[in-house]
Amino acid sequence: MPNLYDYRLFISHAWKYGQDYNRLINLLNNAKYFSYYNYSAPAEKPLFPAGTPMTNSQIRNLISNKIRPAQVTLVLSGMYGAYSDWMKYEVDESIRMGKPIIGIYPWGQTYAPTYITQNATVMVRWQTDSIVSAIRSLV
Template identity: 75%
Template structure:
């Protein structure tokens, strides 16, 4: 069997709500005939070691460096997005870099923050088939 294409994903998320990120990673890892490289910064692999002081400018540069090689930005769009300056920066930077944005509605909810729906190329529910199909269409 030929090697699967590796989609290059940047997953915007809030560490404080890591269960949703873990749920998405589990979904992607277990999807049939799907391979990807994750450019996001999960809590166990932060952009910089804990306790290392960074300026906002340096943090922005590190985030941009993660988004740049990705093909698509995926946003786990819980209501916390509306209150996260860094997630807003990730959305703005993805738009600036012309990266397609895939928004995922919060688990079991009908609504998502305007900050996501206003820039998302597509919004999907927590469903493996919907998420994988959207990644393939947009990336």
């Protein structure tokens, strides 16, 4: 059997709500016939060590460097996304770089922050097939 294509993903999320991020990673890891490389920065692999003094400009550069090699940006669209300046930056930077954005409705919900629904290339439900199909159609 030939090797699977590795989709290059950046997952925008809020560390404070890491359970949603972990649930998505688990979903993607268990998707059949799907392989990916994760360019996001999970809590266990932060962009910089805790306590390191960083300016907002330096943080923006680090985030941009994570988005740049990705083919698509996935945005976990919990209501916390409406209040996260860094998630907004990730959406804006993905748009600036021409990356398609997949907004993922929160588990069991039909609403997401307006900023995300207005800027996403496509919005999908929290289902493996919906997410994987959206990735494949946009890459």
